[in-house]
Amino acid sequence: MICSIEIRVVRQINPFGGHPIRLFAASKSKNREIVVIQLKINHAKVLISTLLVTALIGCGGGESGGDDSGQNSGEPQVGQRVVVRTETSVGGAVIPESASVELGKKTVFTVLPDAGFKVDTVVGCDSAIEGYSITILNVTQACTVNVTFSQLPAVTDVRLSKGPSSLLLDWPAVEGATSYHVYYAREPGIEPDSYASKADGTWLQNVQPPIRISNLTPHVWHVVVTAVHPEGESAPSGEINAFAATQPLNDTGIDWCANAVYTTSEGPVPEGGIPSNDLDCSVAQDPQGIALPDGQDGHFGRDAQALAAKLPKVGDGDGGFDFTKLDANGDELAASARNWSCVRDNVTGLIWEVKQPAGWNGLRDATYSYTWYNPDNSTNGGNAGKQSRSNCGSSKCNTQAFVNAVNNQGFCGASDWRLPSVNELLSIVHSGRTLPAIEQSYFPHTPTHYSPLGAYWSSSPYANASGEAWVVTFGLGKVFSGSKEHSALVRLVRAGQ
Incomplete structure (x- = not known):
């Protein structure tokens, strides 16, 4: 007689390499008929032959009319059938789950490990496994095949x-x-x-x-x-x-040019000319008819590309700068967002702390200042600096304590904030403007002082004096050294996502 074969969908590791595949079996077949299923797996076609045996249970008995239970008394009868079952652990499946088999005959099961698993053991019914096929050559009684799976060793610590x-x-x-x-x-x-x-x-x-x-x-x-x-x-x-940042440094922000006039004790040269900056770099002469020298900063780089509308950007920013605002969790915001906590530099990949307004009285108040302190002798230039207070609830604590306090907050979804190097600080200096020399639409509340009062600490010690470290002032975008015992502002950075 003919019985319907159970339809199964099984997720399976592709034994020929590549990705997990899915087997779909849907058919009607006589007992013991071989059904060949052809699957397309990525760029290769694989033939998987599966012996699908129709269970006689629920079909009114087999063609022999025997009892499938295998519990008949006396000697086995010609054509008597028994049920061979399978049991599996977590990590895979076997098809079919059971089979009605004539005594003395052969039966085959297909084992299907889940993605990331392999066959570990196959025990019972005098079965043997080769590849993904379990074979019982001579079925002598009703029995159970137990199949266990184990996870394939995976990659860790990337x-x-x-x-x-x-x-x-x-x-x-x-x-x-x-x-x-x-x-x-x-x-x-x-x-x-x-x-x-x-x-x-x-x-x-x-x-x-x-x-x-x-x-x-x-x-x-x-x-x-x-x-x-x-x-x-x-x-x-x-x-x-x-x-993935495009390059390690930003451009300067200078997208304008100057004429060839300079002043001596005898007067301007060329005679009668007026020194002039902020000129359009694309022209050959200024309005006085004086030539613009070639090879100026404004002629090259990201700033020049942006001025010519030929610079694609991930975010926004003046000239060649490309910034993206991030919220308190570190998620991206639109350039028009009015509230943001951090800024990602899409050129360098660095993520920067954004300060809060003066008088905010929180941990990141823009006016709070800190003494330079680093007890690590391998990076402090031979002088740890001044520890000062370790409580950073207000101003006048030290740089290490401030870094720890911000990391303990999980600021912008991260805990790897640090003091930037002097070169990292210089990468956000906008040399095309002053007071302050920074993109204020992304870094608000930056002091406009051009004196040390507006200076920001870097992590870089000053080689000529162990008691000093480099600072950057964003009033004019200048860099100089300062005593580690004095207080300066801090803007933290992290390496980016």
Whole structure:
């Protein structure tokens, strides 16, 4: 007789490598008929043959009319059938789950590990496994095959470092792995079987660490890594993310040019000319007919590209600057947002603290100042500075205490804030303006002093005097050294996502 075969949908590791596949079986068949299912898996076609045996239970008995239970008394009868069952642990399935088999005959089951799992043990019924097929050559009685699965060793501790428009990944070798797959995209939630649905989702196959992902656009990129074993692909590593910056330094902000006039004791040269700045760099002469020298700052770089409307940006900002506002959780905001806590520099990848107004009386008041303190002899230039107070509820504590207080708050969703180096501070100086020399639409409440009163501490000690460190004043965008015992302002930074 003919019975309907159970329809099953099973998630399965592709035994030929690649991504998990899904098997769909739907058919009617005579007992013991071989059904061949053809699947398209990525770029290869794989034939998987599965022996689908119709259970006679509920079908009114077999063609022999025997009892399927295998409990008949006396000697086995010709054509007598028994039920062979399977039991599985977490991590996979077996199809069919049971089969009605004539005594003395052969039966075959197909084992289907879940993604990230492998077959561990197969016990019972004198069964043997080869590849993904469990075979019982001679069924002698009703019995049960027990199949257990275990997780494939996966990648842990993925380390990431950033370069211009690139990310460098490295991780410890995984025992038994022959290679690795890397998946990355501009959206979170990456899985090996769904990465292609993410923005710019990409799959790097069969690589070895370390590996550099290059030519990335300036965005936050999300990455997972899997280990490839002979038995299949492991579960993905924990997802990591980082912002791929285009270059290590910003442009100056100067998108204007000057004429060739300069003044001597005898008068201006050329004679009768008037020194003039803030001229359009695209013209050859100023309104006086005096030539604009070639090779000026305003002729080159991101600022010149922005002035010519040829500079694509992730966010917004004056000239070549490209900033994005972030909320208290570190999530992106529109450029028009009126309340924001941090700013990401889309050129350098750095994320900056935004100060609160003077008189705000909170931890990040723009007018609070701090003594320089770093007890680490390997980075303090031979002088730890002045510890001052360690309570940063108000002004006059030290830089280390302030960093710790901000990190304890999880400011902007992060706890790796630090004092910036002098070069990092200089990267946000806007040399095309003064008082203050910074993009105020992104860094409000910056003092306009051009004296040390408006200076910000850097983490960089001054090599010529161990008791001093470099400071940057945003009144005129200047850099000089200052005594570690004196107080100065602080704007914290972190390396970015």
